[in-house]
Amino acid sequence: MFAQLVMGPAGSGKSTYCYAVQQHGQVVGQTVHVVNLDPAAERFEYAPVADIRELVTVSDVAEELNLGPNGSLIYCMEYLLEDQEWLEQIISDMAEDDYLLFDMPGQVELYTHFECIRQFVYLIQHQYQVRVCGVFLLDAQFLADAAKFFAGSLTAMAAMLHLGVPHLNVLSKVDLLHRQTTEQYHSLGTRFETPSRTEEATAAESEQALDDLLERFLNPDIPSLVAELEGQMDARYRALHERIGALLEEYSIVQFFPYSVADEDSVGELLLQANLLLQYDDERDVRVHPELD
Numbered sequence: 001m002f003a004q005l006v007m008g009p010a011g012s013g014k015s016t017y018c019y020a021v022q023q024h025g026q027v028v029g030q031t032v033h034v035v036n037l038d039p040a041a042e043r044f045e046y047a048p049v050a051d052i053r054e055l056v057t058v059s060d061v062a063e064e065l066n067l068g069p070n071g072s073l074i075y076c077m078e079y080l081l082e083d084q085e086w087l088e089q090i091i092s093d094m095a096e097d098d099y100l101l102f103d104m105p106g107q108v109e110l111y112t113h114f115e116c117i118r119q120f121v122y123l124i125q126h127q128y129q130v131r132v133c134g135v136f137l138l139d140a141q142f143l144a145d146a147a148k149f150f151a152g153s154l155t156a157m158a159a160m161l162h163l164g165v166p167h168l169n170v171l172s173k174v175d176l177l178h179r180q181t182t183e184q185y186h187s188l189g190t191r192f193e194t195p196s197r198t199e200e201a202t203a204a205e206s207e208q209a210l211d212d213l214l215e216r217f218l219n220p221d222i223p224s225l226v227a228e229l230e231g232q233m234d235a236r237y238r239a240l241h242e243r244i245g246a247l248l249e250e251y252s253i254v255q256f257f258p259y260s261v262a263d264e265d266s267v268g269e270l271l272l273q274a275n276l277l278l279q280y281d282d283e284r285d286v287r288v289h290p291e292l293d
């Protein structure tokens with residue numbers, strides 16, 4: 001079996017990504033099952049093959065044990081590991097080459113330093129022979145400036161090192177960056193409008209601005225990002241950023257793939273990248289959808 005562990009901060013687009021990949025899977029003939037592992041989930045669009053809320057919910061734990069929301073969540077995840085019957089049932093209902101997405105909760109500490117998700121990964125890998133990769137989503141707006149880029153990259157790196165599975169970083173909701181840059185250029189356009197400025201020229205400039213912005217974070221030039229921090233923070237912290245930047249650059253530790261639910265090509269590209277990490281296609285014959293030649 002193959003699985004993606006879909007992680008990322010609250011609201012980064014995990015559940016939407018799971019739905020988009022499931023839908024895309026139908027088009028390309030790859031059946032994708034989604035398991036909801038967020039015991040506090042309120043809504044998602046996919047039809048889950050299993051849902052942790054059948055086993056335990058954050059609100060029940062909070063009420064019965066008088067715990068706060070984060071303590072209750074940790075309790076739920078530990079409960080999942082203790083009462084393995086539920087998990088065992090899900091896995092035993094699957095076929096050998098089935099493909100799962102685990103839609104995870106949005107509390108980042110679960111991936112960066114708590115033990116429960118690491119134990120979960122170990123369990124499904126070793127007890128149930130599931131091949132797992134991590135997919136870590138970060139909202140593109142989190143990376144809109146250099147300081148956020150370093151913070152986001154370190155969070156993604158902490159999850160990657162902590163869980164120790166093949167890992168894909170995703171810059172989610174890039175369509176919102178598109179909207180931002182378009183709006184910026186339109187407002188410039190109206191302020192400085194000249195007879196020679198056509199709508200197409202403005203659109204082309206805003207496309208270029210988006211490409212430049214994405215390029216800055218997808219293929220980062222670390223020294224220039226560090227230089228941007230000048231004046232924003234104490235010199236000592238800048239020096240620290242320089243060293244962190246050098247580490248990220250030297251080892252190519254953190255690389256992001258752009259994605260937006262509105263762009264089906266980006267969904268397909270991510271599925272392809274995850275499949276490569278999982279060596280999915282090496283293990284099975286690719287089934288081609290009957291409508292696709």
Ligand SMILES: Nc1nc2c(ncn2[C@@H]2O[C@H](COP(=O)(O)OP(=O)(O)OP(=O)(O)O)[C@@H](O)[C@H]2O)c(=O)[nH]1
Nearest residue numbers: 009010011012013014015016105106173260261262
């Ligand atoms: N514009 C845009 N919005 C998106 C995209 N992906 C998700 N969203 C929106 O972002 C919000 C949060 O999406 P979810 O998929 O629920 O995020 P999540 O990471 O599962 O959130 P939690 O489970 O609460 O941590 C929703 O309003 C989505 O419609 C995207 O690619 N583009």
Ligand SMILES: [Mg+2]
Nearest residue numbers: 014015038041
């Ligand atoms: Mg969600």
